[in-house]
Amino acid sequence: MFLIREFKFDAAHNLESYKGKCEKLHGHTYRLVIVVEGVPDSEGMIIDFVELKDIVKEEVINVLDHSYINEIMNQPTAENIAIWVWKRLEKKLQRDNCHLYEVQVWETEDSGVIYRGEKIEGCSK
Template sequence: MSKIRITKQFSFETGHALYGYDGKCRNVHGHSYKLSVTVIGTPITDTSHVKLGMVIDFGDLKKIVKEDIEDVFDHATVFNKNTPHIELAKELEKRGHNVILVDYQPTSENMVIDFAKKITSRLPEGITLFSLKLQETETSFAEWYASDNK
């Protein structure tokens, strides 16, 4: 049976700031992120299986990404916890803001690496993460490919 790639797209609003950066992105700001998740696998051929013909149910893929990424990052502000931004993060949290502290500079490049790890750990056997595309603006995005990370 042929290997098939399927893609599901997601969107979420997230704020961040890049500590030590020499441009405007050192300031707290936000993006309307678009995430494309592509997995690869073989369609189910068991005629008694309720998901006959599917690589993975789009709903199952949606559940993984929604729980680990969309629901976590949507309307949150992301800071590198290893920078002085930790003080700002604590103040925002005290005021009821949703803050995520990560071990990396929250660039699209690093976020897509983080997302790849999260999604890969939850995929069922026989399904592989093929690629991710995290679009930060209309013209800027970061891509992650499994083939580049072996």
Template sequence: MDTSMFGFRIVEQLQKIEQDIQKNELKYHQKRVLVSKEFTFDAAHHLHCYEGKCKNLHGHTYKVVLGVSGFVDEIGIVIDFGDLKKIWKERIEVHLDHRYLNETLPKMNTTAENMVVWIYEQLQDALVNSHPDTRVEFIRLFETPTSYAEARREWMEHE
């Protein structure tokens, strides 16, 4: 069957390292690249000294976007997405998912603005130890689908 009329073809032989491509060709550039990964978690909290609905105990399905940059290694990877997931699961999510945030986070008002800085600090601390050539560029924490707080490296380091 001629598959060309459908706009695709079946690959008959996979490219092989050292035969079709050399190891020194795997790294295409020496530029800084940002990689990003998203996660969600559910949590309850309430706000202190706030006159509005959020002074009462309530919950959110939060979405967090992690932005990390670095230079690619010898095979063209800045950081494995699986490594980011492991850091998230082991160092950050354990304090957030299905938790009462006022109890599990450091003493703070559990606003998105405070939480996003805490997440930034946790990720940066983990990267210093496990991936010293990478850095956190931004953390975006959505409290609702249309409302988020963001922490950026330039703000964390220079203000």
């Protein structure tokens, strides 16, 4: 079973290792989707939505919202942001009955990435 929670945050970035308009400073209203895979516990929940919200806010939203993401990671593409989010949440969401399954980072309404913890070398600091 998959539990899903969606978040939004506003942030600015520029892609220094990119040739095109995105190398200039600009911003997005990002959509972040966190997917947890698991089985319901004795309370009938994979993880409490409120608890998931609190963890994601503390570990991710409070850091990225209204930030200049280049000060947090190198080359802050949607791909690198997804890896960074995964690293911040993976251990916090590891339980006997569930684990982090997927991170989605959407830069625009129709452009985003999905990351499921695959090992990718050299993607973020």
